[in-house]
Amino acid sequence: MRMLPDLDVFDLRLLAALQTDGRAANAALAESVGLSASQISRRLSRLEADGVIAGYTALLKPEAVGLTVLAFSNISLDRQAEAMDGFEAAVLRFPEILECYSVTGEADFVLRIVARDLKAFADFLSERLLRVPGVRSVRSAIVLHQIKHTTALPLSI
Amino acid sequence: MRMLPDLDVFDLRLLAALQTDGRAANAALAESVGLSASQISRRLSRLEADGVIAGYTALLKPEAVGLTVLAFSNISLDRQAEAMDGFEAAVLRFPEILECYSVTGEADFVLRIVARDLKAFADFLSERLLRVPGVRSVRSAIVLHQIKHTTALPLSI
DNA sequence: GCCTTATATGCAATAATATGGCGTTTTATG
DNA sequence: CATAAAACGCCATATTATTGCATATAAGGC
Numbered sequence: 450m451r452m453l454p455d456l457d458v459f460d461l462r463l464l465a466a467l468q469t470d471g472r473a474a475n476a477a478l479a480e481s482v483g484l485s486a487s488q489i490s491r492r493l494s495r496l497e498a499d500g501v502i503a504g505y506t507a508l509l510k511p512e513a514v515g516l517t518v519l520a521f522s523n524i525s526l527d528r529q530a531e532a533m534d535g536f537e538a539a540v541l542r543f544p545e546i547l548e549c550y551s552v553t554g555e556a557d558f559v560l561r562i563v564a565r566d567l568k569a570f571a572d573f574l575s576e577r578l579l580r581v582p583g584v585r586s587v588r589s590a591i592v593l594h595q596i597k598h599t600t601a602l603p604l605s606i
Numbered sequence: 607m608r609m610l611p612d613l614d615v616f617d618l619r620l621l622a623a624l625q626t627d628g629r630a631a632n633a634a635l636a637e638s639v640g641l642s643a644s645q646i647s648r649r650l651s652r653l654e655a656d657g658v659i660a661g662y663t664a665l666l667k668p669e670a671v672g673l674t675v676l677a678f679s680n681i682s683l684d685r686q687a688e689a690m691d692g693f694e695a696a697v698l699r700f701p702e703i704l705e706c707y708s709v710t711g712e713a714d715f716v717l718r719i720v721a722r723d724l725k726a727f728a729d730f731l732s733e734r735l736l737r738v739p740g741v742r743s744v745r746s747a748i749v750l751h752q753i754k755h756t757t758a759l760p761l762s763i
Numbered sequence: 764g765c766c767t768t769a770t771a772t773g774c775a776a777t778a779a780t781a782t783g784g785c786g787t788t789t790t791a792t793g
Numbered sequence: 794c795a796t797a798a799a800a801c802g803c804c805a806t807a808t809t810a811t812t813g814c815a816t817a818t819a820a821g822g823c
Contacts, residue, residue, distance in 0.1 A: 467664035471628050474780060485802050490782055501670040506663060506757050507624035513658040514759055521678065521709065521716050537753050544760035552678065552747035559678050559747055563759060590709035590716055596694050600663050600757060602671055602720060603701035631809060642773050647811055
């Protein structure tokens, strides 16, 4: 695994194509990259081995699997070392918490949370999250509209 | 496209497997679902046609493509209708803004922003985002540590 | 409850796709 | 400018996906 994988223009085009369609056939990728399919195969293996490509996933429509609520919750903890460890462990256990980051600013953590509906979200907050030891405050921004949503990182091609 | 795609246990297992590895071969998916590869192929086509599967993507390691800064920025706009339209159009144009939602709470919007480094992030804020007409305030939570990060939605299997 | 119809299934044949050898070309290095 | 190393495309082979089809399972009508 290279530390500084210097990606050439073909790599970047390939990554861009894979961010657009992670299941595209090598022949299709070859088309948009401008190389042969066999080279795509080889570069793909390299990018995976190097860890540039962390994985592949299917993107599901949340409503189709019964999830209508998305929220960003800002968490503040009590100032104790054990509070943080316990909180992080709890976060990993809750499947409705998709992401958790410690951040600068007023809050200690930002969470991305999904739930079936508003009631399920409220229940999760009051019966689960607020009961995690050390959690002092939770301020949630519930999503009203999605203006933009992509997992594709910008690549300077 | 069905409105209420009632997913059976095989569908849910298949979706779970695809969220774990979006490029898994049908034979491998068949293994974890408990069906034949041909059925996987057929169910896959159906889930794609129904829009349950919105797409597939490669997940890249941000550092490997030169992105070291992730932030969640909370935006407040001036109370004018045209401010909102202009802001949303601007958001769609900026590739460093991966996600944008209008939300409840103190802010009007939450943005997920990536940047090469702190300087690039600061420049983006001051030279781009703050110059979008109608933007009144930006409060950013810059990510210090990633505790959890997944795109996989929780499925009640 | 049984018959009918629609849907789902696994198997096997076929089609599509990925991979690796190999000779050639390009790029980097002294 | 010569040489070595890396990358390339083509092609043959291996792997994987898809579809026809006969059988099985589940749903609806009477």
